Every structure is written in C-alpha cells, then in structure tokens.
Amino acid sequence: xxxxxxxxxxxxxxxxxxxxxxxxxxxxxxxxxxxxxxxxxxxxxxxxxxxxxxxxxxxxxxxxxxxxxxxxxxxxxxxxxxxxxxxxxxxxxxxxxxxxxxxxxxxxxxxxxxxxxxxxxxxxxxxxxxxxxxxxxxxxxxxxxxxxxxxxxxxxxxxxxxxxxxxxxxxxxxxxxxxxxxxxxxxxxxxxxxxxxxxxxxxxxxxxxxxxxxxxxxxx
Numbered sequence: 001x002x003x004x005x006x007x008x009x010x011x012x013x014x015x016x017x018x019x020x021x022x023x024x025x026x027x028x029x030x031x032x033x034x035x036x037x038x039x040x041x042x043x044x045x046x047x048x049x050x051x052x053x054x055x056x057x058x059x060x061x062x063x064x065x066x067x068x069x070x071x072x073x074x075x076x077x078x079x080x081x082x083x084x085x086x087x088x089x090x091x092x093x094x095x096x097x098x099x100x101x102x103x104x105x106x107x108x109x110x111x112x113x114x115x116x117x118x119x120x121x122x123x124x125x126x127x128x129x130x131x132x133x134x135x136x137x138x139x140x141x142x143x144x145x146x147x148x149x150x151x152x153x154x155x156x157x158x159x160x161x162x163x164x165x166x167x168x169x170x171x172x173x174x175x176x177x178x179x180x181x182x183x184x185x186x187x188x189x190x191x192x193x194x195x196x197x198x199x200x201x202x203x204x205x206x207x208x209x210x211x212x213x214x215x216x217x218x219x220x
Contacts, residue, residue: 048178048191049067049097053119053171054097054099054124054171055125056096056097057098057125058088058095059093059094059095060095062095063093063214064094064214065095066095066096066190066191066192067191068097068099069099069187070098070099070188071112072115073138074187078132082132082133083200087203087206087210099178100112100115100172101176101189107138109172110140113168115127116171116172117161117168120164121153123151127147129150130149130150131143131146188200192219195209
C-alpha cells in the first residue's frame with residue numbers, strides 16, 4: 001500500500017508541469033490517435049479494470065468497456081463526458097470506468113479527493129457528473145456547493161476524507177502512475193477494450209470505434 005502520497009504526487013506533477021488544461025486536446029478537435037497496445041489488450045487491460053474506489057457505469061455484461069482518465073478542470077474531459085454519457089445511455093452493451101487523474105493543480109486534487117470520498121456514501125458518480133457538467137473550472141469554493149447539490153452529506157464526507165485518507169491516497173497515486181506508465185502526458189485519455197486513445201473525439205467517431213471492435217476489426 002502506498003502511504004507517502006504527497007511527495008510522490010508532487011514529483012509526478014513536476015514531471016507533468018508542461019501539461020496544462022489548454023494542452024489536453026490531444027486531437028480532440030480532429031481525428032483521435034489510436035495506438036494498438038497489445039500488452040494492454042492481452043494482459044494489462046484486465047489490471048486497469050480494477051479500481052476499488054470507482055464503480056462501473058453501464059452494463060454488467062458489456063462487450064465494450066471504456067476506461068477514462070480525466071481531470072475535473074480539463075475542458076476536453078468535460079466535453080468527452082457529455083459524448084460518452086450520450087453513447088452510454090443509447091448503448092445497452094457498454095460500460096464505463098472513470099479514473100481521477102488529478103494533475104491540474106491543488107484544486108483538481110481537492111475535487112478528486114472529494115469525489116472519491118463521496119463514494120463511501122454511494123455518491124461518486126453523482127459528484128463526478130456535477131463536476132464534469134460544471135461549465136467552467138471548478139474552484140475550491142464551488143466544490144462544496146456542487147457536492148451539496150449532488151446530495152452529499154458534507155459532515156460524513158469530511159469524516160470519510162479523514163478516515164479513508166490512506167485509501168484515497170492509494171487510488172490517486174495509482175491513477176497517476178497508470179497513464180504515466182503508458183507514456184501519456186495529459187488527460188483526457190481512454191482505453192477501449194485494450195486500445196489506448198489519447199485525447200478526445202466526437203460522438204460519431206466514438207461510436208465508429210465501438211462498432212469496429214464489435215465486428216472484430218483492429219484499430220490501427
């Protein structure tokens with residue numbers, strides 16, 4: 001278990017210092033880059049599916065799974081949340097797992113910690129949606145308001161933040177280590193059935209990727 005979280009996170013954040021929310025496009029406005037990642041597709045993908053702090057959205061018997069690495073203050077992450085949410089509602093065989101990759105400063109980390117702590121009262125996805133649908137950057141002052149609007153018991157949240165600090169530290173560190181190990185620099189980034197796709201994409205392209213995977217066509 002990882003316990004020395006703050007120094008380790010600071011080192012990781014320093015390594016990503018050149019990455020800002022404005023840099024997080026990674027192709028969101030154009031054609032998404034698709035990298036064939038056999039090691040992830042064959043073995044590592046199953047490991048990436050494990051996140052004890054974040055439940056899946058969507059179908060339990062899904063044939064396509066999207067893992068999304070996102071930051072609540074990344075504008076392209078917010079755009080992709082809307083695209084994925086629309087596809088998820090229309091696709092009964094899709095499931096989604098979000099991982100909080102909080103690299104855009106202390107406010108992003110505070111928001112991620114709050115979302116993960118809300119999970120202990122079954123409110124992770126309600127908070128995730130509230131943060132992602134917020135039209136601008138989330139500030140420390142707005143975090144509490146958005147939490148309350150998502151139905152979070154703030155007194156319990158504060159208690160869970162302290163009681164489960166070590167577990168939350170571990171999840172955030174893992175969510176930092178995984179994308180860095182894959183050579184990623186900025187969110188958003190998505191792994192769809194083992195294929196790594198850095199950056200965002202329009203809904204039509206996301207649906208096309210899902211369709212290709214279901215017909216057994218490789219993504220190259």
